[in-house]
Amino acid sequence: MNGLCEAAAEVQAFMQERGWRFCFIGGLALQRWGEPRVTRDVDLTLLTGFGEEERYIEELLSHFDARRPDAAEFALRNRVLLLRASNGTGIDLSLGGLPFEELMVGRASAVDFGSGARLTICSGEDLVVLKAFSARLQDWVDVENILARQRGRLDWAYVNEQLTPLCELKGEPEIPDHLAALRTKIANE
Numbered sequence: 001m002n003g004l005c006e007a008a009a010e011v012q013a014f015m016q017e018r019g020w021r022f023c024f025i026g027g028l029a030l031q032r033w034g035e036p037r038v039t040r041d042v043d044l045t046l047l048t049g050f051g052e053e054e055r056y057i058e059e060l061l062s063h064f065d066a067r068r069p070d071a072a073e074f075a076l077r078n079r080v081l082l083l084r085a086s087n088g089t090g091i092d093l094s095l096g097g098l099p100f101e102e103l104m105v106g107r108a109s110a111v112d113f114g115s116g117a118r119l120t121i122c123s124g125e126d127l128v129v130l131k132a133f134s135a136r137l138q139d140w141v142d143v144e145n146i147l148a149r150q151r152g153r154l155d156w157a158y159v160n161e162q163l164t165p166l167c168e169l170k171g172e173p174e175i176p177d178h179l180a181a182l183r184t185k186i187a188n189e
Contacts, residue, residue, distance in 0.1 A: 006089070023045060033146050057072050067084050128154065144186065
């Protein structure tokens with residue numbers, strides 16, 4: 001098992017022992033749905049809701065090393081807890097509570113990553129929503145790779161239903177149009 005999968009398996013075991021709801025996103029999910037690329041950390045979303053974050057943060061920090069001295073305060077302010085697995089791999093843990101995040105975790109499924117690592121990964125549609133919402137240059141490259149690899153297999157009604165209101169809240173309602181243009185481009189290749 002490679003270091004990334006080893007770290008993910010460690011985090012997953014910790015979450016499952018507590019009955020916490022979560023799923024992996026980011027680079028691990030991209031290996032399943034898009035074009036794999038080098039990633040140095042494990043990204044996941046843990047459903048904490050709003051108002052209960054501190055108890056999750058405390059328990060996580062009692063088991064995993066923090067990647068910054070103010071990790072708890074940073075997590076409460078930014079909803080991302082920066083940790084390190086026992087093998088040194090970085091863990092970016094998003095504190096989820098939005099209805100979309102609840103749907104995403106509920107739709108996640110176990111994927112075999114070899115060497116006994118079965119990791120709970122978000123769906124391809126949810127990964128497209130996350131990547132398009134982030135709208136960074138690398139995220140659009142990742143979306144393009146997901147669209148090319150999953151050609152004709154994504155539920156576009158679901159993607160649009162989830163992405164549009166998130167982008168309106170973010171104040172970037174043009175993102176779904178950019179995704180639609182990218183989808184058309186890939187379909188015509």
